[in-house]
Amino acid sequence: MKNQILELLEKKDYFTIKKILVDLNEADIAEILEEIDENKLLLTFRLLQKDKAVDVFSHVSISLQEKIITSASDKEIKYFVEELFFDDMIDLLEEMPANIVKRILANVKENERALVNHFLNYPDNTAGSLMTIEFVDLKRNFTVKEALNDIRKTGVEKETIYTCYIIDLNRKLEGTVSLRELVISNEDTKIADIMNEEVIFVNTHDDQEEIASKFKKYDLIAMPVVDTEKRLVGIITVDDIIDVIEEENTEDFYKMAAMTPTEDEYLQSSTFQLAKHRIAWLLVLMISATFTGYIIKSFENTLSSVIALTMFIPLLMDTGGNAGSQSATLVIRGLALGTVKTKDYYKVILKEFQVSLFVGLVLSTINFLRIIAFDHVGIKISLIVSITLFITIVLAKVVGAILPIIASKVKLDPAIMASPLITTIVDALALLIYFTLATTILGI
């Protein structure tokens, strides 16, 4: 499809392009635009029907949005600002450079500008920053017929009308009614009689991770957001929550790989930006690794008398680290999904202990046989290595399980207790055990 459009652009056959674009989904058009050159992309964008252009715009990447806005006339910006969903406009304003924000704000209607500024002030990652103002509100004394008429009049512009919100005269949230209920109910039924008063809602300052959990728990497609006086100020829709879920997962992946999390797009980030998020943890872990080095140093005598001990250092360090990060990952993920709770700590530790005994026994037996068969270092060293391996695996798994739970208990993100940190701790423990055993058994 992309190639077809490029060919048609070459031939300047704009008429055919226009016809193709009419039938394409906006998300697909956005994908095509991402892949073509700047001048061609702007040309193609201008071939879209006006309202489709707005839909496509809200699907393209930030860098592309910037290009489009930069090349747009004030009239075009005004149209965009009016037609974009409110939350998409706020997202746009949050991401654009100052000069573009200024141009956009100049085109926001006077009466909306205060609202825009208010929304821009909600802290990142809170309900306030996720919500939109396009929703249907009804009064409890409406009949179903009145409600449906109201929806017909105003609903076209609303991001979701599948749940309607019942508010009192002070805009306090009283209940919800689904469009489904309205459609299947008798015309003369009062809203008060069919509305659901057990509303699941969040506050403007609630954290997005918490909100995502609520969506998952209650299987929602939209959720109302209220202010401190329980006045309805917006709604959050499930498509934005899916983005939040992926964002939170990405954050955990980054933390677990010793990076400070960022929402910047990888390919759009500069070398310096990327390096910045990686150096801090690498430094901390590098310094920690020097302590493991000091353990080795303090056993230099042992090592120089039996240099063969050195060759098993990687095996002990790596296996310990891997065993520990398995446990840590299971617990971190369990805590994130709510399938493991901090109060389950004794169950988790017991389980990891049992697993570690089993895994440790299997691995150290195999390792013992392998050393005997191939390494010709004598039975004593084979034993020292295998016993150390066994103890290391047990320690690694227990430490790997405990640290994330402790982190969660003291309100830290368990994800920072992931493999790199545990590897460092386990490395030191493993070598300490190794050399102590060696000095004792070999009598050095």
Add this chain to the structure above:
Amino acid sequence: MKNQILELLEKKDYFTIKKILVDLNEADIAEILEEIDENKLLLTFRLLQKDKAVDVFSHVSISLQEKIITSASDKEIKYFVEELFFDDMIDLLEEMPANIVKRILANVKENERALVNHFLNYPDNTAGSLMTIEFVDLKRNFTVKEALNDIRKTGVEKETIYTCYIIDLNRKLEGTVSLRELVISNEDTKIADIMNEEVIFVNTHDDQEEIASKFKKYDLIAMPVVDTEKRLVGIITVDDIIDVIEEENTEDFYKMAAMTPTEDEYLQSSTFQLAKHRIAWLLVLMISATFTGYIIKSFENTLSSVIALTMFIPLLMDTGGNAGSQSATLVIRGLALGTVKTKDYYKVILKEFQVSLFVGLVLSTINFLRIIAFDHVGIKISLIVSITLFITIVLAKVVGAILPIIASKVKLDPAIMASPLITTIVDALALLIYFTLATTILGI
């Protein structure tokens, strides 16, 4: 709330419990049930109104479902089977032990049994295994009024009625119309005139990861599933897709921590089950680590003449591994979210190379100064360690970026190329460079 119910159970005040349960959300009740003893939980469950009991049932864990079903009478099972959403019933049948499945199937209506068996045959993780049969289908020649009447008659039982599906006489999918459109359209409008013919659909055998991407891309709340002849056979709803997204993320977390993925619940799994998923990779990685050991062994002479070299092994191994896993994680995550594509490989490698130069320079300078200041091993060894560190970081980052892309290119899951595997490779490279440099510079 849980404690209140426990107290009331103690007092046998079932009347008050009943009253409390009526007002509680089914997801909240499910959460409470998970935390109370078996006999009390069954008692509490029986205090629920019949239809609420079904809703609660579909929210509790598999092990709890099993307890409830085991204690239920045939009449109760019959009611459950009739009232559960079709996809929830299939999920149940897939998870229960054989004897319970038999009891459930005995209570499925004759005409539904073939359908149930058909659904049970869809492979795990495909559209077929995710879909439900509760949806609204309409014909193109209906008017809006007829359509709404149809929905009123049948829609109450449908899992989602917000998108209705237009099918022809052979049940082939022709288009969709949203309830929103139906509500805001004129009563006499023909469905054919307002229906959307650009339907995003999937086939019964499509993989769930692909389906989740489509939901994300097109911001859907439901998607139709068709068979090989494009006949509509079911729909998938967004709440199930959120579960799929979390499942796929969990799978990646597990793979990246060297575990074979599983959907078993952690706290419900036996020691042996848990160990089984961990041993394979640990073994592979342990064997790989012995090769790193052989590199050390082959430089035994170098080591025994300058034993001080040993103490920097952990630092080089750990920092290399961490630097590599940072890059691997970024690329794996980018590939999973679609923000990095395999064809971007040269951009990614270039970026990682630039970042690695910067990060390598900073870390090895700091490391050099630290060794000079604290370790008293002479300028030559300080230099050897720091140069090795620099080269290791560059190699680690480039290897960490390339391997997941290659995996993706040859249709393997990039996640298996995560930190543990890269650590092992980088370890070997780092030590090889380290000892080669040392032998050369120190002239051993």
